Amino acid sequence: MNIVGIDVGYSNLKVAYGRNETPSPKTILRPAGAAPEDRFGSRLDGKDSEEFLRVVVNGKKFIAGVSPDRAQMWSRSLHAEYSSSESYQALFKAGLLLAGMEQIDMLVTGLPVLQYLDEQRKKSLINYMTGIHEILPGKIVDIKKVKVVSQPIGGFLDFISRSNEDIEDASILVIDPGFFSVDWVVISNDEIHKHSSGTSLTASSVLLEEASALISKDHGTGISAEMLENAIRQNKTTIMVLGQRIEIAPYLRIARKSIGPVITEEIQKSLRNENKMVDIVVMVGGGATFFMEAVKEAFPRLKILLTQDAVFSNCRGFWMLGAASE
Template sequence: MANPNTSKLRALTGGTAEPAPATQPVVRAIDVGFGLVKLSLRSGNGVAFINFPSMAIPADASAVRSLGTRRRDTFDVPVAGAKYEVGRDVGLAQAGGSFGRDVTDEFYRGAIYEALTKGALRYMAEAGDAVIDVLVLGLPVNQYNDAKRRDYLRSHYEGEVEIGDDKKITVRKVIVQAQPMGGYAALGDHLDELNRVITETGGALPPLPNAEALDELAVLMIDPGEHTLDWLLIQQGTINPRASGAASDAGRHRVLRTVQESLAAHIGRPLGPAVMPRINDALRQRAPVKLSGVAHPLERFEPEIMSVIEDSINRMVDGLRDAHEIVDLIVLVGGHPERYRDVLVKRFPAIPVFIMPEPMAANVRGFQLIGEALAEG
């Protein structure tokens, strides 16, 4: 792994920073998850972060698609001779809860991943970037550990990339990072919030005097994603590969599947895949899920949810190979990790457990910082 200079990383600011001079390289980042694609793009003279669902639907060329009061926010991008619709409004093209997704281990080299990455690049092009000097891409930990997968992404997305409607974007250099490393890179931007958690925990770790002190700690980064639970043990700014890893079928999709099965048993009829997005939204909003005009509270399934999360954390602890004994700080990134925090606090009451602000975008914000640091170097 190419390790950026951590002191330089810590000196950088986040995505709302003052823009770099025009002579500086153009750096962009994409984090393709199983649930959402997160990316950075030009916003005026600065950088903004947006996301869209990780769904790519075979494009519909019929006139019916154009009916409506507004054009939906999607693009048709080319992949291996076919076209896929991707973007923020892709749910309007969805037929069934799982159609257009790919949660296999070969995700990174499939048509869905390519369509999603090209969709992110298209958003960057529409925002004004014809050339990207440094593009940072992320992979789940278990995939990042395979050098062939990193090489594949570099070779596949460096150069001129077709992004639909006869448009192209040029990417001069691709850097691949393990997804939770992005959250670690952005951690120094939130020292005040972090120190409050450290103080409230009351363990052996004192409040940190500055962001550079993070690089003296053993920090366990945990990313409960849509399909996998990823973790990185970072010691003195460097990944410990023997104590880092991922557990498949240990993310949010397993929680949703458990709730769906329990809800179907409760109401006495099977529930198809189209119901899963509604359950997902209800869990995020801590609200009832509405099915066939009836509101079903989901609080009754909390024991089943927590059992799934506890099993996922147990698998992670096993994968740490006793390295949890040396952990100074646990940091959570990813969408809605609060229940994972609750389990970890109970399991490790003397270790501060910190949820990154805006956790869903934490990795891509950190990727942007990593890319800027490496571009300057």
């Protein structure tokens, strides 16, 4: 069977794809910027930008899979209705394009925890993704079956497939820091404890906005959170401000100290519903390193584990769930 695990994030598009009989999927990472074609500038040499992924959404030509700050006069989707937006649909189709399959037997994706608990939202997403999709004129992808899970579950499945950690009888807190939200679930005896799981909107986007404000305060000019996001994505350590290079790390460090405890306080409050304290904390997702220090400080007696290549952890787990399905 052709299996696709797709994580259409607010910052990155992650795709894991391959046949179910293969031991592991191929993975692709692209920025989660998407907007109508006419919102993008042209190259100086007049050639088409190689990184542009062109798709059609509701009859309109879109470009997807690029840094969000590339689009002009287009508002980025940072809200709970993201999964029904045209930008999301463009990124979803871009993911199908990257997977290169004309027929997908099982596609698995995720939603933030609180959105996943909304049955109508979940059904709407399944209905949208199932069936025939026109990616471009003459290019069709047929998706036979779709499964939607809560976002951190993908990361947890990826973790247990790659770890030799003894988790039998353990109560595990899985934390998935994303760009729009930080999601967490408690898993014990192969069951999700819904009342101890949740979503916080104090996420990576808020941390970057705080760092951006600190830079602006020190240097007297505005620096967008998207500029910081793009620099970090490219593993840059500095950013240009008024013609001078400034180090990013000190501002991120201060922002983490400010924002991190807000998130861990929300998580700790939700854990009051548990009969016993969790045994292990597993960090998954692309923003895991941003909040690792805060989580360690909040749970000093617990083992804090980070998945390998954490940015791909959810989509790899989605793929594994799909590959295990009949």
